[in-house]
Structure formats: structure tokens, C-alpha cells
Amino acid sequence: MNSLPLDGIRVIDFTQVMLGPCCTQTLADYGAEVIKIEKAKIGDLSRWSLGSDPDGLNNPVFCSLNRNKKSLALDLKLKEARDAVLALIADADVVVNNFRPGVMERMGFGYDDLKKINKRLIYAVGTGFGLTGPYQHKGGQDILAQALSGVMRRKSDSSHPTSIYATPLADYSAGMHLVQGILLALLHREKTGEGQQVAVSLYNSMLAMQMQEGAAHMMRKKDLNWGAFPLTGVFDTTDGAIVMVGAFKQNPLQDICNALDIEDLSQQPRYRDFDAQMEHRPELQAIFRENFAKNSNAHWLKRLEEVDILCAPVRNLAEALEDEQTIINKMILEAGETAAGPIRLIGSPIDMSAAPVSVRIPPPGLGQHNDEILASLEAERGDAA
Numbered sequence: 001m002n003s004l005p006l007d008g009i010r011v012i013d014f015t016q017v018m019l020g021p022c023c024t025q026t027l028a029d030y031g032a033e034v035i036k037i038e039k040a041k042i043g044d045l046s047r048w049s050l051g052s053d054p055d056g057l058n059n060p061v062f063c064s065l066n067r068n069k070k071s072l073a074l075d076l077k078l079k080e081a082r083d084a085v086l087a088l089i090a091d092a093d094v095v096v097n098n099f100r101p102g103v104m105e106r107m108g109f110g111y112d113d114l115k116k117i118n119k120r121l122i123y124a125v126g127t128g129f130g131l132t133g134p135y136q137h138k139g140g141q142d143i144l145a146q147a148l149s150g151v152m153r154r155k156s157d158s159s160h161p162t163s164i165y166a167t168p169l170a171d172y173s174a175g176m177h178l179v180q181g182i183l184l185a186l187l188h189r190e191k192t193g194e195g196q197q198v199a200v201s202l203y204n205s206m207l208a209m210q211m212q213e214g215a216a217h218m219m220r221k222k223d224l225n226w227g228a229f230p231l232t233g234v235f236d237t238t239d240g241a242i243v244m245v246g247a248f249k250q251n252p253l254q255d256i257c258n259a260l261d262i263e264d265l266s267q268q269p270r271y272r273d274f275d276a277q278m279e280h281r282p283e284l285q286a287i288f289r290e291n292f293a294k295n296s297n298a299h300w301l302k303r304l305e306e307v308d309i310l311c312a313p314v315r316n317l318a319e320a321l322e323d324e325q326t327i328i329n330k331m332i333l334e335a336g337e338t339a340a341g342p343i344r345l346i347g348s349p350i351d352m353s354a355a356p357v358s359v360r361i362p363p364p365g366l367g368q369h370n371d372e373i374l375a376s377l378e379a380e381r382g383d384a385a
Contacts, residue, residue, distance in 0.1 A: 003031075003355075004030050004031025004355050005030045005031055005352070005355055006027055006030045006031035006032040007031040007032075008031075009027070009031070009032040009033070009093045009094065009186070010032070010033045010035070010088075010091065010092045010093050010094070011024055011027055011028070011032045011033065011034045011035070011092065011093065011094040011095075011096060012035055012037060012085070012088055012089050012092045012094070012095045012096070013034050013035060013036045013037060013069065013096050014037050014095070014096065014097035014098075014099070014104070014109070015036075015044075015096050015097055015098045015126070016038075016044040016045050016046060016098070017044070017045050017046050017098070017171075018046070018065060018142070018168055018171035018172070018175065019098045019126045019140075019170075019171045019174050019175050019178070019202065020096055020097065020098035020126050020175065020178070021044070021046065021065035021066055021175075022065055022171065022172055022175035022176070023096060023124075023126065023175040023176070023178040023179050023182070024036070024069065024096055025065055025066060025067060025068065025069070026175075026176070026179045026348065026350075027094070027179065027182065028067070028068035028069050028361075029067070029068055029348050029357045030348075030350075030352075030355060030357070031355070032093075032094075033070070034068065034069040034070065035069070035070050035072055035088060035369075035373060036066065036069045036070060036071050036072065036364070037072055037074065037076075037085060038071055038072065038073045038074075038366055038367065039073070039074075039075075039076075040073045040074055040075045040367070041073070041366075043057055043071070043073060043366040043367075044062060044066070046059075046061050046062045046065060046066075047059065047062045047366065049061040049062070053340075054338075054339070054340035054341075055338050055339075055340045057365070057366050058338070058363055058365060062363060063335065063343055063345060063363040064345055064346065066363045066364065067333070067335055067345060067359050067361065067362065067363050068359065068360050068361045069361060069363075069364060070361065070364060070368070070369035070372070070373060071364035071365065071366055071367055071368045071369055071370075072367065072369060072370055072373050072374075073366050073367030073370060074370075076107060082107075082108065084374060084377055085109070086117065087377050087380075087381075088373070088377065089109075089114055089117065089118060089121070090117045090118050091118075091380075092118065092121065093120070093121070093122060093186070094121070094122045094123075094124060094182055094186075095109070095114060095121060095122070095123050095124065096124040096125075096126075096178070096182070097109075097124075097125060097126075098125070098126035098127065098140075100127065100128070100136075100137055100139070100140070101127060101131050101132075101136045101137065102137070104125075111123040111197045115195060118195070119194075119195055120189055120193065120194070120195045121195040122182055122185040122186060122189065122195055122196065122198060123195070123196070123197045123198070124178055124181060124182050124185075124197075124198045124199075125197065125198070125199045125200075126174055126175070126178050126199075126200050126201065126202075127140055127199065127200075127201045127202075128140015128141065128144065128145065128201060128202050128203065129145075129148075129201050129202070129203040130199075130201045130203065130204070131199055135148075135203070140201070140202050140203075141202075142168040142169065142170040142171045142202060143164050144202075145170035145174075145201075145202035145203050145205070145206045146164065146165055146169065146170060146206060148203060148206075149170075149203055149206035149207050149210070150206075150207075150210065151165070151169070151170075151206050151209070151210065152164065152165070154210075154213075154225065154227075155227070156225065156227030156228045156232075156233070157228065169206070169209070170202040170203075170205055170206050171202065173205040173206070173208075173209055174200050174201060174202045174204075174205040177200045177204075177205050177208070178198070178200045181198035181199075181200060182198060184198075185198050212224060213225070228281070229245075229246070229247065229278075230246075230274070230277035230278050230280075230281040230284050230285075231244070231245075231246025231247065231252050231253055231256060231277065231284070232244065232245045232246060232247065233285055233288065234314055235288055235289055235292035235293075235300075236289070236292065236293055237292050237293065237295060237296055237297045237299075237300055238293065238294070238295055238296050239296045239297055240296075240297045240313060240314065241297070241313070241314040242292065242297055242300055242301060242304075242311055242312065242313055242314060243311065243312055243314055244256070244288075244304060244309060244310070244311045245309075245310040245311070246309060246310075247310070248310070249308070249309075251266050252309060253265055253266040253271060253277065253284075254266045255307040255308065255309055256288070256304070256307075256309055258307055259300070259303040259304045259306065259307050259309060260288070260291045260292075260303070261303075262287070262291060265284070265287070270283075271284065297313050301313065329351070330347055330351070330356070330357075331346060331347045331349070332344060332345070332346070332347060333345045333346070333347045333357070333358075333359055334359070335359040335362045335363065336359070336362045343362060343363065345359075
């Protein structure tokens with residue numbers, strides 16, 4: 001097996017649900033030893049996400065976020081359990097949590113507590129809205145971050161109702177920002193020998209995702225909305241729908257009209273340039289809808305690609321998972337099999353030629369590694385004595 005970039009890095013993982021677990025799974029995929037600290041008998045809240053599941057507490061949601069980790073289930077109200085965790089942290093590289101500010105401190109696992117026993121520790125925190133400020137104790141959740149950051153109000157058509165984006169954008173982006181912060185802190189420690197605290201929030205990640213739109217508003221008081229551009233949209237066909245992005249060309253409207261086999265609208269003064277097209281966007285979109293409805297996805301995709309207009313079919317997730325490109329990109333991982341069937345997971349989007357991701361440890365049962373980890377601690381204490 002190839003050496004992985006994070007071999008030798010030990011991560012003590014207090015996280016649950018998504019923000020933290022998707023971060024620590026990425027670290028685990030690339031070689032870190034991730035010890036997941038779970039509440040005895042209950043575990044990570046995501047173990048209960050699907051209610052009753054054929055695989056019990058190892059439902060698909062939990063499995064999707066927790067491969068390559070070890071589970072240590074403890075009652076942290078007990079001194080011996082707390083002592084065991086502190087012993088692990090004393091020799092760890094990274095501690096990660098995504099509790100509300102103050103929770104880890106009340107348990108005696110705050111950064112100020114832990115850096116006394118491990119000066120080189122990277123202490124990584126994911127919160128809803130930040131470690132300080134008016135929202136610091138507000139419950140953090142993906143949908144709330146979408147709402148408070150302005151993301152939920154953004155839509156390609158103002159006539160559409162405001163709605164929740166169904167994929168957890170904030171959780172995933174904040175989780176990946178936390179990975180970046182941890183890796184940067186490890187590099188900094190390599191140069192200086194110093195540990196530090198690293199913090200991200202759902203709220204900040206949602207604001208950062210709008211960096212272009214934010215700059216346009218703050219610097220020019222302009223509303224930048226890529227989805228509302230005049231030659232961009234989703235259009236129904238006779239057997240489905242396609243999305244078209246008419247941009248990055250000198251005269252994309254002319255090419256779209258050629259593909260649709262209609263008159264060249266770009267020759268009309270009302271559509272002569274981008275500003276004019278924006279002013280008359282509803283009319284243009286209506287023309288596009290009328291014509292795309294006359295033929296199939298395959299027909300229009302072929303026609304648009306012939307004139308080099310960006311386009312794609314609008315598919316569901318099942319169709320995307322079955323796509324040959326998904327398989328070629330190694331985005332499906334097999335993680336063993338249970339009585340309920342095979343464990344199949346989305347893989348890592350990071351493709352490293354010298355460090356391919358594999359499932360070294362299937363998603364663990366609650367407390368599956370208690371004996372192994374606690375016995376190892378006892379052995380270390382014996383050696384020290």
C-alpha cells in the first residue's frame with residue numbers, strides 16, 4: 001500500500017452530524033488515524049438520521065461520513081473515561097469538534113485546557129456562526145446558515161418562491177474549509193513547532209461562497225447573479241430538460257439561434273448586446289422555452305454542442321451515479337457488505353496519483369474499537385512506568 005500524506009497524524013474527533021465528520025473523513029481518507037469519540041449507547045446523532053434502518057446505527061447517512069475511522073464510545077461524565085481521552089489527546093496532533101461555543105470548555109476539553117498538556121496540538125473548531133458575537137450561542141445548522149447569509153434569497157428567477165437548497169452546502173463547504181485550516185496549521189507547526197486553534201463556521205463559509213457577488217455589491221452596489229443572465233436557463237424538452245449557458249463567446253445569441261434554427265435575434269436592436277438582452281430577458285427566455293419544447297434532449301444537446309454553446313442534461317442523482325464518467329473518476333467506493341447489502345459510498349473528489357483513497361476501515365459500529373484503543377493506552381502507560 002502506498003504511503004498516504006497524513007500517515008502518522010492522530011486526530012481525536014468529537015464531531016457529529018456533517019460539518020465535522022466530512023472534515024475528519026477527508027483526513028482519514030488520506031492516512032490520518034482518526035479516533036471518533038462517541039457518546040456511550042447513543043453515538044453520533046447521524047446514526048439516528050434515518051430512524052429505523054436495516055443496519056441499525058450504521059445507516060447510510062452515518063456510513064457516508066465515517067469511513068476509515070475508529071469508534072471509541074465513552075461516558076465522559078466518568079473520570080476514567082475523561083482520563084483516557086486526555087491521555088489520547090496528550091499524544092495527538094489534532095482535536096476536532098463542532099459543538100456550540102462553550103460545550104468543550106464545560107467538559108474540560110477547551111483549547112486552553114488541552115494546550116497545557118500538548119503544546120503542539122492543532123485545535124480545530126466548526127461552529128454555526130463563530131466563536132464570538134451575537135450569534136455565537138445560536139444553534140448552527142446548514143439551513144439557518146443559508147438563510148442568514150443571503151444564499152437562500154438568491155435565485156435565478158425572482159418569480160420563484162424562496163426555498164431551501166436541498167443539498168447541505170454550508171455543512172460541506174465549512175467541513176472542507178476546516179480541512180484546509182487543519183492542513184495549514186500542520187504546515188505552520190512543521191515550521192515553528194507551535195500548535196494553534198483553527199476555527200470555521202457555516203455562516204462564514206456561506207459568505208465566502210458569495211465572494212464575487214459580495215464584492216460586486218460592496219464595490220458597485222450591483223446584484224451579480226450568474227443564474228439570471230439572459231442566455232442562461234433550464235428548458236423543458238419533449239423528454240426531459242436541459243440547462244444552457246450562453247456565455248464566454250463573442251455573440252452567443254447568434255449561435256443559440258443557429259442551433260434552434262430560428263432568425264438571428266442578435267441582429268435586432270432590442271437584443272443587440274448584453275445590457276439589452278438583460279432588459280428583455282423574459283422575452284428571450286420565452287422564445288427559448290417555446291423552441292426547446294419542440295424536440296428531445298439528445299437533439300438539442302447535439303445542436304448546441306455543434307455551435308459550442310455550453311449545455312448539459314438536467315439529471316437526477318441516480319442517473320449521475322450510474323454515469324460512466326462517475327465510475328471512471330472513481331467516485332464510488334465499496335466498503336464491504338452487511339446483512340442489508342453492500343456498503344457503497346461517494347468517494348473523494350481529490351485525485352492524488354501517488355495516494356489513491358481506499359476504504360481501510362469500514363464505517364465503524366458504535367464503540368467497535370473500544371478494546372483496541374483502551375488496551376493500547378494501558379500498554380503505553382505500562383511502558384512509561
